[in-house]
Amino acid sequence: MKHDSHFRNAVVLGVAIVATTLGSAGARAQDAASWPDHTVELISNNSPGGATDILLRELAEGAKEITGQEFVVINRPGGNGATQMSAIAAAKPDGYTLGAVTLTHLTNMMTSLKGTFDESDFSNIVGLQTESHLLVVNADSPFQTFEQLHDAVAARGEPLVLAGAGAVNSAASIGAILSVKGAGVPFSWVSHQTSSEAMTAALGGHAEAAIALPSTAREFVDSGRMRALAVIGPESLPAYPGVKTVQDMGYDVFGDWQMYRGIYGPAGIPDDLRNRIADVLIEATESDRYQKYVETRGFTPSRVRPAEFDKMATDLKGLAETAMIEAGILPAK
Incomplete structure (x- = not known):
């Protein structure tokens, strides 16, 4: 009887753990599906009028129309991107603090900000632009x-x-x-x-x-x-x-260097929430306003979703390393 009691207790505990796990997963899925239910902050590494500032303001208008929630652009220039990156890295991974990310963020993390930030401090959300x-x-x-x-x-x-x-x-x-x-x-x-x-x-x-x-x-x-x-x-x-x-x-130069811009957040944003945010922001780029922005500004639009963005960032890091060695910024291996 004593052994039966221990067995029953173990079964009850196991069921409770499974139920808690499923409940947590269900809650996370529900949270992702309901994003956003309040104001989202979009942090730019540029001053007003800079390229990422304009990108975020255009996205904010489209996302507000889709969701009915406010998307507020905040400018945090300075420190070779460190001011903005500090604000992003310190935020909760709930999707309500996001920022613009560019190729310069990556090169800074490999040089002047090496040891201060790296890719593990952030979650890639969506790639939106490339530009020479x-x-x-x-x-x-x-x-x-x-x-x-x-x-x-x-x-x-x-x-x-x-x-x-x-x-x-x-x-x-x-x-x-x-x-x-x-x-x-x-x-x-x-x-x-x-x-x-x-x-x-x-x-x-x-x-x-x-x-x-x-x-x-x-x-x-x-x-x-x-x-x-x-x-x-x-x-x-x-x-x-x-x-x-x-x-x-006719000049013999390394000509494959381009800027990219996208959206990232703090480390730890769950994949389902990353995908939900990407869905909303990609839909925001389909608005007439955003399409006019694309036409007048002349960059190449893209829609790189989270998993693909992760791979792209890894590939770009390799290209950036090659380019910076070629440029004499990093030592040759």
């Missing part, structure tokens, strides 16, 4: 073409004063090292928070040229205030007809 860079000059610049700029800098023996977003390990700077310096144009890097600020510096005569995102540069180029000399990326851009990539001009 442009080399642009003031419309009054004597450089009409990249070839002219190349020859002039070589003849004078002084580096080009080049403005761009981020420190020397940013995606913009690495692209410039690979394609501009790689083509034989040495430069002195002038760091700014955003592409817009870098172009403003070039317009004001504080830099001879700028590395800019095509989506940000378009209004400057279309208005005739700036001129695009080259695409830094794998292929030419439909929005900039006649502007070739550096490698298409």
Whole structure:
């Protein structure tokens, strides 16, 4: 009888554990399905007007229409992304604190922020954009073409004063090292928070040229205030007809470098919730407003879901390492 009692107790305990486990799983699934039921914070690593700030504001409008909940954009620039990353990493993994993530986040975690953050501190949600860079000059610049700029800098023996977003390990700077310096144009890097600020510096005569995102540069180029000399990326851009990539001009450079942008959150967000958030944000990109944003800004839209985004991030880390070794930022293995 005593053994039977122990057996019954064990069975009851086992059933209780199974029921608790199933109940928890059911609760998590219900929580994921009901996301969001209150305000979601979207944190940008840029100041207002920067590329990720604009992305988040466009997403916020579409997501609000779909869910009826507020999506509030918060700007946390500074520290090579560390200010924003600290806020994301410290948040609860409940889907209510999310942020924009870019290739520069990855390169910073491999360089200036190595040991402070790594990929395990975050959850990838959805990849939404890829974008090359442009080399642009003031419309009054004597450089009409990249070839002219190349020859002039070589003849004078002084580096080009080049403005761009981020420190020397940013995606913009690495692209410039690979394609501009790689083509034989040495430069002195002038760091700014955003592409817009870098172009403003070039317009004001504080830099001879700028590395800019095509989506940000378009209004400057279309208005005739700036001129695009080259695409830094794998292929030419439909929005900039006649502007070739550096490698298409015949220079032997590493031309596969591109910016990406997406959405991430703190580590520990369950897969079902990651997928639910991705579903909502992908649906938000289908709105007429977002499609107009795509058309006017000129980047390449994408819809990379969580599992695929995890793999993409791993692949990009390998590419980033190769690029930064090529650029001299990381030592060769």
